[in-house]
Amino acid sequence: MNPLSIVFILIVAAFVTAAAISDLQTRKLPNWLTVPAFAAAVIAHTVVNGLSGLGFALLGFATGFGILLILWLVGGGGGGDVKLMGALGAWLGSSLTIAVFLTSTALAVVATAAVLLAGMLSRGYWHVHRRYFAARSAGRPSKKMQTAKAEEARRESQIKRRVMPYAVPVAIGTWIVLAIASTASDLPW
Numbered sequence: 001m002n003p004l005s006i007v008f009i010l011i012v013a014a015f016v017t018a019a020a021i022s023d024l025q026t027r028k029l030p031n032w033l034t035v036p037a038f039a040a041a042v043i044a045h046t047v048v049n050g051l052s053g054l055g056f057a058l059l060g061f062a063t064g065f066g067i068l069l070i071l072w073l074v075g076g077g078g079g080g081d082v083k084l085m086g087a088l089g090a091w092l093g094s095s096l097t098i099a100v101f102l103t104s105t106a107l108a109v110v111a112t113a114a115v116l117l118a119g120m121l122s123r124g125y126w127h128v129h130r131r132y133f134a135a136r137s138a139g140r141p142s143k144k145m146q147t148a149k150a151e152e153a154r155r156e157s158q159i160k161r162r163v164m165p166y167a168v169p170v171a172i173g174t175w176i177v178l179a180i181a182s183t184a185s186d187l188p189w
Contacts, residue, residue, distance in 0.1 A: 001182060004048065005189050009178055011040070012091045016171035019084050023165035029080025034087045041090035048189070056188065057090040064089025064097045081166045088174065093188045096177055104166070104173030112163045132163060 015037045019029055038061060045053035065086030071077045089097035119128040181187050 001185070001187070002189075005182070005187050008044070008091065008189050009182065009187075011044075012088070012174060012178065015091070016088065016167070016174045019167040020165070020171035023080070023167035027165055029078070029084050029167060031083070034080065034083035038083075038087035038090050041087065045090075056093050060089035060091070060093040060097050061086045062089070063094040064092075064101070067098075067101055077166055081170075084167055084170060088170070092174075092177075096181060096188065099177045099181075100170065100173045103176055104169040107169035107172055108164065108166060111169060115163050 015033075018033060022033060023029055041061075042054065042057045045057040047053070049056065065082055068077060068082040068085040072079060072082050085097065085101065088100065092100065116128055116132070119131070178187075
């Protein structure tokens with residue numbers, strides 16, 4: 001493996017690790033983390049490979065951002081998750097981004113099922129149902145209550161109902177995909 005690949009792997013690993021830690025602690029992925037990661041990927045790939053590197057980064061960004069944007073539009077994630085996958089895609093390119101998405105989704109499904117099952121076994125079905133599935137009044141503000149406070153309450157309700165922050169399976173999925181790709185000498189850099 002060439003030194004450039006090692007540097008790119010370390011940067012990507014540090015980025016997804018920081019994102020997972022932030023998402024675990026705050027349930028948010030800040031712009032100060034995702035936007036510079038995207039910009040750094042575009043600059044790095046452009047410096048190393050010129051216009052083809054720029055195209056590689058932008059196509060990877062479009063892949064990651066696009067997949068998660070669709071999920072966000074149907075209510076399946078947060079805006080930070082969209083930006084995370086976009087920035088990650090800029091580093092990894094399209095094919096590895098799709099592999100990370102599929103791997104992280106499988107990990108998220110297994111982990112979510114485990115958390116829900118553990119909750120049902122320890123606290124009962126109704127606790128899990130109220131915690132994660134029951135409609136909350138804060139989640140559906142009336143026309144009179146559509147204020148900044150009502151919107152914040154709706155977001156808080158959504159965050160509390162999330163079983164796990166998505167950046168965690170994305171980080172683990174990224175590590176797995178990078179390990180497999182580097183072992184197979186299939187890194188795009």
